[in-house]
Amino acid sequence: MKKIFAILSLIALAFVGFFKGEAMATEKQTVIILLGPPGAGKGTHAVELSKKLHLPHISTGDILRENLRKQTPLGERAKTFMDVGKLVPDDLVIQMLLDRVSDTDCQKGYILDGFPRTLAQAKMLDEHLKNRGEVVTVNLSVSDDLLVERITGRLVCKKCGTPYHKVFSPPKKDSLCDRCQGELYHRDDDNEKVVKERLAVYRSQTEPLINYYKEKKGLFYEVLAAGNKSEIFENLLHTIQKSIK
Ligand SMILES: [Zn+2]
Numbered sequence: 001m002k003k004i005f006a007i008l009s010l011i012a013l014a015f016v017g018f019f020k021g022e023a024m025a026t027e028k029q030t031v032i033i034l035l036g037p038p039g040a041g042k043g044t045h046a047v048e049l050s051k052k053l054h055l056p057h058i059s060t061g062d063i064l065r066e067n068l069r070k071q072t073p074l075g076e077r078a079k080t081f082m083d084v085g086k087l088v089p090d091d092l093v094i095q096m097l098l099d100r101v102s103d104t105d106c107q108k109g110y111i112l113d114g115f116p117r118t119l120a121q122a123k124m125l126d127e128h129l130k131n132r133g134e135v136v137t138v139n140l141s142v143s144d145d146l147l148v149e150r151i152t153g154r155l156v157c158k159k160c161g162t163p164y165h166k167v168f169s170p171p172k173k174d175s176l177c178d179r180c181q182g183e184l185y186h187r188d189d190d191n192e193k194v195v196k197e198r199l200a201v202y203r204s205q206t207e208p209l210i211n212y213y214k215e216k217k218g219l220f221y222e223v224l225a226a227g228n229k230s231e232i233f234e235n236l237l238h239t240i241q242k243s244i245k
Pocket of ligand 1 (some may be wrong): 157158159160161162177178180181
């Protein structure tokens with residue numbers, strides 16, 4: 001009799017475990033993907049979105065740095081590529097990402113910034129997200145001319161690192177920092193040639209992603225990322241909130 005009771009309780013426990021697991025797996029996740037060229041403001045907007053939507057901001061750059069710092073097995077593997085000046089391969093990037101988004105703070109969803117970067121990464125992410133929830137993709141669109149103007153006009157304080165822009169946020173005194181009076185300088189790689197090269201890489205690698213997400217059945221939106229920063233953000237936030245209601 002005791003034995004039967006023990007078996008019955010085991011079965012009951014297994015059932016509870018099963019339903020619990022099921023409930024967790026079916027909790028609706030909202031995954032927000034921000035696409036857009038370098039200089040479109042993805043990082044800045046992702047930080048603000050994270051606060052408003054109470055979803056963690058997941059940046060692949062941060063994840064990579066974290067894995068390197070903690071010397072995880074994935075970080076150690078990534079390092080072998082970086083040490084010889086190679087890009088960290090797609091499968092390694094996605095493994096680190098999936099590792100990160102399995103943390104409990106990502107249960108309700110997360111905001112991706114800088115991922116996916118290639119079509120292969122997008123497909124791997126899709127495979128992972130299958131039936132897990134809603135994916136909202138927003139493309140921050142900006143013209144090349146504006147991006148070149150934004151990036152080539154950047155100035156940075158030598159002392160404290162505060163960023164300025166010749167046109168959009170100039171210092172009060174020419175070439176001196178408002179905060180610490182340090183000297184402002186222009187980074188060598190913020191020139192038109194380098195910016196155009198970066199954009200060409202982006203267009204060839206990441207633009208196919210835009211078509212990919214457009215053609216899928218998911219939610220895809222374009223937000224014009226030119227003009228006033230807070231207006232762009234309001235527009236972005238409104239677009240996302242409307243779509244996940
Ligand atoms: Zn300064």
